Amino acid sequence: MKLPSAILNSFFPLFCINCEKIISEGWICESCYQSVRKDINFTDPHPSIQLLIVKFHYEGAIRRAIEIWKYYPSPKFGKLFLKSEIQKDWIDASLKGESYDCIVPIPPHRSHVRERGFDPIEQLSKFISNLTQIPIQKALKRTGIQKPQTQLNDYQRYQNVIGIFQSKQVVKKKIIVVDDVMTTGSTILEASETLIKNGAEKIAVMAVAAALSKLRWFKNG
Numbered sequence: 001m002k003l004p005s006a007i008l009n010s011f012f013p014l015f016c017i018n019c020e021k022i023i024s025e026g027w028i029c030e031s032c033y034q035s036v037r038k039d040i041n042f043t044d045p046h047p048s049i050q051l052l053i054v055k056f057h058y059e060g061a062i063r064r065a066i067e068i069w070k071y072y073p074s075p076k077f078g079k080l081f082l083k084s085e086i087q088k089d090w091i092d093a094s095l096k097g098e099s100y101d102c103i104v105p106i107p108p109h110r111s112h113v114r115e116r117g118f119d120p121i122e123q124l125s126k127f128i129s130n131l132t133q134i135p136i137q138k139a140l141k142r143t144g145i146q147k148p149q150t151q152l153n154d155y156q157r158y159q160n161v162i163g164i165f166q167s168k169q170v171v172k173k174k175i176i177v178v179d180d181v182m183t184t185g186s187t188i189l190e191a192s193e194t195l196i197k198n199g200a201e202k203i204a205v206m207a208v209a210a211a212l213s214k215l216r217w218f219k220n221g
């Protein structure tokens, strides 16, 4: 990924990650932020998922920010981005007054953590847990080897994720499943249904961004 050298050298002093204008705080200038599309509404997302909470469309400046956070990779930038964009009020409003027992992060591919040295979804989960005081439970783990999703079409992606997770018993738990970016949604759906098979009573999904044009709910028909 090509990044402006000013950004690579230092995030402080700060540059807008979209247009490289100098800014006094945050990660994006005001005029670029105006073009960011927020808060995607899902009504009745899927029989297995009661609430689907997504802050941003995965495009433009948001995509750039997430790519720096995940693939550059930069936990420091991630902290700045999350602090600016994920607030307690937003989470509380999104959860609609319902209480939840735990946050379950989507587990990373081990090879990704090895390559990047950190796990962005874990960072995001801890961030949400600190704001809400809802504890993290690492109930899911990946089984076996999964082919990289990027080479596959939507249906192959769905086929490719069946059985990739194992879950601890989560009987009667109300769970927030946390992911960074949803593309087709097949991974998050498989994770949610694995938790339900192991006793989960209710699933909300929280993600920073979603590629709305790619989101498919295969099991919904």
Ligand SMILES: [Zn+2]
Binding pocket: 016, 017, 018, 019, 020, 021, 028, 029, 030, 031, 032, 033
């Ligand atoms: Zn800008």
